[in-house]
Every structure is written in C-alpha cells, then in structure tokens.
Amino acid sequence: MYQYFNGLIIREGTEGVPAHSVEALFKDAGWSRNIPAWQKEKFSLIFTNSTWAFTVWDQNEMIGMVRVISDKIMAANIMDLVVLSNYRGRGIGKKLVQLCVGKLPHGDWFAHTSANNFKFYEMCGFEVKDLKENGTCAYYGYIKARKQGHR
Structure with missing residues (x-):
C-alpha cells in the first residue's frame, strides 16, 4: 500500500526495506554509531519479524519509519519510530x-521511549504512564471503543 502525505510517499510493508536507509535514520537520531559491517544486516532483519511497518520516502530517500510488534488482536508496541531531523x-x-x-x-x-518524546506521544492520544527518564506511553483503544459503544 502506498499513500501520499504532504508531497511524500508512505509505504506499508515489512519487506524490502533497505538496511542502509534504516542505518542512516538510526545514525541521524543518534541511536547507532560504529556498527561493524557484519552486523549491518540487522537494519533490514528487524523488519522480518515485525507485524507492521511504514516507511516514508522523499523521492528515493527514506526519511522516516516505524515498525510495530503485535499479536494483531489485543496489544501492539511501537518500535523504532524515527524521522530524519531535517x-x-x-x-x-x-x-x-x-497509521x-x-x-x-x-x-x-x-511505546517505550525517552522522556523527551512524552509530549509527542501525548499529542498522539497516548497517556504517559511513567514519568522517569524513560517510560511507557500507552493508548488504550478499548477505552475509546467502550465510549463509542463497541465493547
């Protein structure tokens, strides 16, 4: 699936995500440095067992991504949400x-994240559950469903 967003393309899927593009995003975010060549495959392998993933493209450059681990029924964890700093x-x-x-x-x-991302997740409808240096932000869909009469 592809969709357009403000002149960018968002692609859904866990296959074919180039390792070098993921590595570039991780480096820009400060998440990785000095990765040995033999370990670089992990940047594409992380998608293999992910349930869902979305990548954002500006022409041929991947400028954002997120991947999700889920049971597809009750719970899901947002992993590695990152957007190129520019x-x-x-x-x-x-x-x-x-998405x-x-x-x-x-x-x-x-979403387990650092405290500097708490406000972002709150703007997305999540609740901050732990106000330490790192914590978990949670979005309880069942509460929303109850309010809407679905459960």
Missing part, C-alpha cells in the same frame, strides 16, 4: 502513529 515538525511522526493505531484501533498500544 523533516521533523511536519506531522510525519504523528501520521505514522495514526499504526489504525491497524488495531481498539487494541492497547504501547
């Missing part, structure tokens, strides 16, 4: 979270 502040991250939650709208969503 593209931040344009609503791309929020759009990625919306994720849309896959399991009445499920429970979690």
